[in-house]
Amino acid sequence: MLASTAARSGTSHVAALRRKLPNSVLDESWQTPAQVTVTVTREALPEAVEALYYGRDGWLSVVVGSDERKLNGNFAVYYVLSMEGAEKSHVVLRSLVPPDSMEYPSVTPRVPAAVWGEREVRDMFGMHPVGLPDERRLVLPDDWPDDLYPLRKDAMDYRLRPDITADTETYEFSNAAKSETTEVPLGPLHITSDEPGHFRLFVDGEDIIDADYRLAYVHRGMEKLAETRMGYNDVTFLADRICGICGFAHSVAFAGAVENALDIHAPPRAGTIRTILLEVERLHSHLLNLGLACHFVGFDTGFMHFFRVREKSMELAELLTGSRKTYALNLIGGVRRDILAEQNTRTRQLIGELRSEVTRLVDILLSTGNMRQRLEGVGLLDHKVARDYSPVGPTVRASGHRRDVRIDHPYAGYAGVAVGQHVLEAGDVLSRTMIRAQEFFDSISIIEHCLDNAPGGPILVEGFTYKPYSFALGYTEAPRGEDIHWCMLGDNQKVHRIRFRASSYNNWPALRYMLRGNTVSDAPIIIASIDPCYSCTDRVTVVDVRRRSASVVPYSEMERYSRERTNSPLK
Amino acid sequence: MASYYVIILAIGQGAALLLLAPLASGFSRVLRAKIHTRTGPPLLQDYRDIFKLLKRQEIVPKGAGLIFRAMPFILMATLLLIAMSMPVLTLASPLSAVGNMFTFVCLLALVRFFFSLSGVDSGSTFAGLGASRETTMCTLMEPVILLALFVAALLAGSTDLGRISVSFASPSQGLIAAELAVTAAIAFAAFVEMGKVPFDMAEAEQELQEGPLTEYSGPGLALLKWSVRLKQLVMASFLIGVFLPYGAAASPSAATLLWAAVVFLIKLVVVFVVVAVIENSVARNRFFMTSHSTWIGFGVAALALVFYLVGL
Incomplete structure (x- = not known):
C-alpha cells in the first residue's frame, strides 16, 4: 500500500498545498504512487480546492460524502481532483465534518464544478455546505421526509420506501432571463428522450433564453x-x-x-x-x-x-x-x-x-x-x-x-x-x-x-x-x-x-x-x-414516485407478461 | 345530362382520392423502410392505424374550445372540396364553379389557417410553436404558388384549372421554357406542401412533438391523420392533373377514363418514389433557415414570368 517516495507522482501538489495553507494541512496518505489523500481543516477546504483546481491544472472529478462516525466520530467529505498539468496524479482533499454542527464551507462559489456534488452530499447525508448558491434538492424527490438521509449508516433499511405525500412536484426551476419568457416543459417523459428527465426551456419565440432541468427520476439505490x-x-x-x-x-x-x-x-x-x-x-x-x-x-x-x-x-x-x-x-x-x-x-x-x-x-x-x-x-x-x-x-x-x-x-x-x-x-x-x-x-x-x-x-x-x-x-x-x-x-x-x-x-x-x-x-x-x-x-436511492406501495413483481410474472402482453403486473 | 355526369365524376374522384390516401402514405412508408434497410410496416398499415384510432377514446385538453374540436372536420371537408374540383383524370375540371386557381389557393390557405388556429386553441406550447411555424410556411409558400399559377393563367388565357390543364396538355402552343419553369415551381411548392422532411416544420416530431397534432387523440386524430395524408395525395395529384396532364381524358368516356386512371397511377408512383428519395436523403432544415430554400421556388416562378414576357 505504501509505495516508495521516489516513484510518487503528485508530491509537488502536496508541497504547494502545505506552502499555501501551512496550518491547515493535517495529514497526507498515499493509496498508490499517483494517488494521495490530503486531510485539510474544514475552513481551508474551499481555498485548497481552488488552489489545486485553478492554480495547478486540476479538474474536479467527484465529491464524495461518507459516514465515518464508526471510524473517527465524524462525517467526511472528499473532493477528488484529477491533476492534469505537468505532474499528473489524483489528489483527494478530505475534510471531517463533526456530527453536531454538520456544516462546512461550500466550495461552489470558488469552483462551480462542485455544485452537483455538494447538493447530493446535502441530500444524502444532511451535511450542509454553508454558502452553496443552489440549495434545491438534487436526487431526492420533493416530498421525501426532511430528516431522512438515506446514506447515513443508521438512517434506513435499503428496502424502505417512504410514503408519497404530494401528487405535484414543487421543484423550482431557475430562470436567469432578464426579459419575459415563455416556459416550455420537456418531460419528465418526453418524446425525444428514452429516459425520464425534466427540462424547462425559457423561451422567447423560438429562442432559448435560459434552461433548467431536474433529473433523478429513476434512482436505483x-x-x-x-x-x-x-x-x-x-x-x-x-x-x-x-x-x-x-x-x-x-x-x-x-x-x-x-x-x-x-x-x-x-x-x-x-x-x-x-x-x-x-x-x-x-x-x-x-x-x-x-x-x-x-x-x-x-x-x-x-x-x-x-x-x-x-x-x-x-x-x-x-x-x-x-x-x-x-x-x-x-x-x-x-x-x-x-x-x-x-x-x-x-x-x-x-x-x-x-x-x-x-x-x-x-x-x-x-x-x-x-x-x-x-x-x-x-x-x-x-x-x-x-x-x-x-x-x-x-x-x-x-x-x-x-x-x-x-x-x-x-x-x-x-x-x-x-x-x-x-x-x-x-x-x-x-x-x-x-x-x-x-x-x-x-x-x-x-x-x-x-x-x-x-x-x-x-x-x-x-x-x-x-x-x-x-x-x-x-x-x-x-x-x-x-x-x-x-x-x-x-x-x-x-x-x-x-x-x-x-x-x-x-x-x-x-x-x-x-x-x-x-x-x-x-x-x-x-x-x-x-x-x-x-x-x-441517477443511481442512489430507490424511490418509486408513481406508486404508493412497493410490491415485488416475481420474475415468472414478468416473463408471462412479456409473452402474453395481457394483465400487466405493473398496474 | 352532362352536368349530372360531371357531378358523379367529381364525387367519385373525391372519394377515390380519400380512399387512396392511406395507401399512398403506406407506400411512402414502405419506400422509407427500404431506404433505411428495415423491414418496415406492411403497405396497408395506415388503414389499420386510422381504423384503430377511430375506435379509441378522445381526450380534449381543458382549455381547448370549439375550433379545436371542429378543425378535423373542416380540414377534411376543405380538402375533399379541393379533391373534387381539380382536374385529375379529365382535362376539364369536374366542378368548374370551384375549379379556379383563386379558389384553389384560398382553400389551401383555409386548411393552413385552421390547422394553425387549432394549435393555438389547444393551449399547448408545442402546438403553439407548430402553429406559428405553419403560418410562417404559409407566407413563404403562397407567393410561390400564386406567381406560378398567375403565369400559368397567362399562358392558358384563363384562371380556370381545367383550361390551364388543357393548355399544358398540348405543348405545341409554344412558350416551352415558361411552361417548364411553371411546372418546376409548382412541383417544388407541392413538395413543400406535402410536409415532408426537410420541410415538415410544423409537425417536426423530434423538435415539436408533432406540433398542432400534439393534443389530438382518438377519432379526431384519425381524421386529422387521414386529412394530412389526403393533403399529400391532393398536392401530388394537383401537380400531375394540372401541369403534367398527358394521358388525361379530353372527352370523358369509360375507356378514356380507364386509360387516364392507369396513366395517373403510374405518374403517382413516380412522384412518390422521387419524393421518398428526397425526403430520406436529407436532414430537416433549421427552421429560421427555411426561407433560404423556399426562395428557390419563388425564383423559379419569377423565372417563369420572365420567360413568358420574353416569349420563350
Missing part, C-alpha cells in the same frame, strides 16, 4: 444496495449494471478502485483484455450516438444505417464476453475469460468490416446537404465554461481541453498504447460529433494493437487479503468520458462506502450553457450531443 446487501466482490457485477452502454467501464473502475486499495496488480494480459473490451464498448457507444445525431435532425436514413452497422459491435461483444453487452467479465484482480486464437481471428475480421462500413457511413453523413447546417455553431460550450464545470469526454475535448483518462492516468493496458487524442476548438455539436467519429477509428486501431501485442500469462490473481477500511479511487475513460469510483472497504467483507460517478454526471451541469441562445428545435440535438445517460446519473 445502487450505492445503498452495494453498501448494505452485497459482498465487496459482488459489486463488480452490480457496477456492470450502472449503465446499459458503458457497464464494462464501470466494472473496470470499481475493480480498479479495490485493486488500488488492496495493492493488487492485475496481470498484464488481463489489462490488455480489459482494454480491448473497453474499446469495443466505445465502438458500440459512438455508433449509437452518431445514429442518434442523425435521428434528432430528422435524417432517419442515417440513423437506421448506423444502427445496422452497430449490430457488428454487439456481435463482437458476444464473441468476447458471451453476452451481447460487455457484462460480467471483470473480477477483482483480473478477468474471467481469455481471448482465444479463433476469437482473435474473428475479432480482426469484424473490426475490418466495421472500419470499411463506418468509413462509408461517415462520408455519407458529412456529405448530406443540410447535416452540417444543423450541427455547426449549435450548442456552443464555451472554453471557459468547460474549464469551470469539469465536463469530461468528447464534450470537453470539443471545447479545446486535452482531457482523456487513458492518457492522463493510464490504467488497464493503456500504458503502452498510443491513444490518438482529438481536440477541437469550436465547442459546437459538430465538433463533438466529429470527435466521436475520429475516436471510433482510433478504437479500432487500439484493438488491433492490443491483439497484436497481447502479453501471455495468467488472467487473474488470487489469494489477496481484504484489508478493512482501506480505500482508493478507480477510473476509466468511458465512451462519454471519465468514470470514477471512490471505494472504501468495510470490516465485514462489504464496502463501507462506494461512490459511483458516471461520466454524464459531470456533463449535465454545463448543458444549461449549451442550450442558451439556441432555438427550441435545436434542444434535442444539443442534449443528445453530450450523449447523456440518465440512469447512470
